[in-house]
Amino acid sequence: MSFFENLLIGHCSPTLLGLKQASLFSCSMDKGKEIFREMNNYNSLLNSKDIFFKVLYSYKTKFFVIAYKKKPMLTSLKSHNVHCVLSSIGYPPVNSESDIDKALDFLGNRFSSLDAFPHEIGFFLGYPESDVLEFIKQKGQNFKFCGYWKVYSNEENAIKIFKRYKKCKEVLSNKINSGICVLEILGVA
Numbered sequence: 001m002s003f004f005e006n007l008l009i010g011h012c013s014p015t016l017l018g019l020k021q022a023s024l025f026s027c028s029m030d031k032g033k034e035i036f037r038e039m040n041n042y043n044s045l046l047n048s049k050d051i052f053f054k055v056l057y058s059y060k061t062k063f064f065v066i067a068y069k070k071k072p073m074l075t076s077l078k079s080h081n082v083h084c085v086l087s088s089i090g091y092p093p094v095n096s097e098s099d100i101d102k103a104l105d106f107l108g109n110r111f112s113s114l115d116a117f118p119h120e121i122g123f124f125l126g127y128p129e130s131d132v133l134e135f136i137k138q139k140g141q142n143f144k145f146c147g148y149w150k151v152y153s154n155e156e157n158a159i160k161i162f163k164r165y166k167k168c169k170e171v172l173s174n175k176i177n178s179g180i181c182v183l184e185i186l187g188v189a
Helices: 003-016 029-049 070-077 080-089 097-114 121-125 129-138 155-177
Strands: 022-028 052-059 062-068
Touching (some): 003 029, 003 062, 003 155, 022 029, 029 062, 052 097, 062 097, 070 080, 070 097, 070 121, 080 121, 080 129, 097 121
Antiparallel strands (some): 022 062, 052 062
């Protein structure tokens, strides 16, 4: 299994299996050439299955890759509350799948201008809207517990989701360990 596939299994399993609209992982620049080559290959094979990979941001010795599904991301970003928050920050409108790349480019630029993770990234990663809004309001403090995101409301549902995400990783890891490659699991090899 390649380094890229290890990253996918470790960080993107719920997205690859369709339970999560996006996942983010970081990688050292010294692995860049290998990652870019494989990422381009995966894009060519998986875009037709609504799975995309994009370098979101790079900083010093690291770069961040987002794995995402355009259809669910579009639904999330078109929500009235999300749209209001994003437009107040200056994001371009997201009305169609073709607008998602512009919004992701804007998000990547926000990393540079803020020199930190922009709090609205949770909308892109598919975190519950109420938790993202409360995270922004509370400045990341006063959460009930932390798993894949900081949870402010509906703890019971978040726990169920976290368990499902963990199960995705276990399922993909077991298939990989039995000799099936990621592309075979996703039905493109």
